[in-house]
Amino acid sequence: MRPLRYAINVTLDGCVHHEAGLPPDEESMRFWTAELQRADALLFGRTTYEMMESAWRRPASGAWPDWMDAWQLPFAEAIDTARKHVVSSSLASAEWNAELLRGDLKEAVLRLKSEPGSGLFVGGVTLPLALADLGLIDEYVFVVQPILAGHGPTLLAGLREQIRLELVERTDFRSGVTALRYRPVPADG
Template sequence: MSALTFSMNVTLDGCVDHREGIADDETHAYFTRLMDESGAMLWGRTTYEMMESSWPQIARGEVDAPLALREWALKLEAKPKYVVSTTRSDFPWTNSHHLAGELSATVRGLKERTPEGVLVGSGRLAAELDRLDLIDEYKFLVHPMIAGHGPRLHEGGLPATRRLALVSAEPLSNGAVAMHYRRAA
């Protein structure tokens, strides 16, 4: 079974608000590389709708955007996107698919069908998947700031402390640090 990797921008105080963090070419290159290395994206409905509201238009050239953002949008357009939702079942964005049914079984099935791995980019969904013991790796881009507000990582808590092993830590020139952890044995 392939790896399910949770990746997210996070501030030093655990804030995962998409409006916080450094959005520059280096940050976009980091997330583009993560997407390129995975076989599919996995999101909750809220993240899907936020992404759907702008990236398809950028990919089609309907919105002016720097080249790095346009390249990201084009790659995102082509990437299979799976969405977990109990309130919506129609996901018209190119290569988008609804994951319905019991969460643990459907995500395990997705991992089995996606040998290149699955990248989770939704905080609340990742926390639920972590509670179900389904997250294998964590790739956080830790930004050098304290937001002082939420939402925060794992706000709902976990049943037990999750022990992780450091795989790598790579500082970026913008001050952020790319942290890669794997579940400890």
């Protein structure tokens, strides 16, 4: 089965609001680009899908916006061209190289995981909580920001059961950010 990897920026006090951390720099954008490229497809809930689409979908003109620096282009290209699956009961359709996932979440994600490929990437807040509760996440990547936000949504708030993780990789950035890659410890481990 191809693995489902959850990756998100998180402050030291657990805030996962997308504007709570440090502004992206070249090093962090290279990291996020590589994370996206490890996946055959992206899995988003409606909110994350719409937020990412508004920021990273290539305009109809074909030219990236002037605000985008050259070092952001690889990330923009990676997310724009990636296959996407959107979990939503309120969207009537999904564009931007996307399909809607309907019905039983566990069944739909297990079907995606059973397809051939190198992996799936999930981001966001609400959908990853549901996937974690279902035991479907194979790897967690927390990009820890050296900031105390003091407010905002927190990492996996409301998780029904504790998930024991083992650290498998650590990457320190010049900015003080640390990316921590974990895998769940098997129940018998």
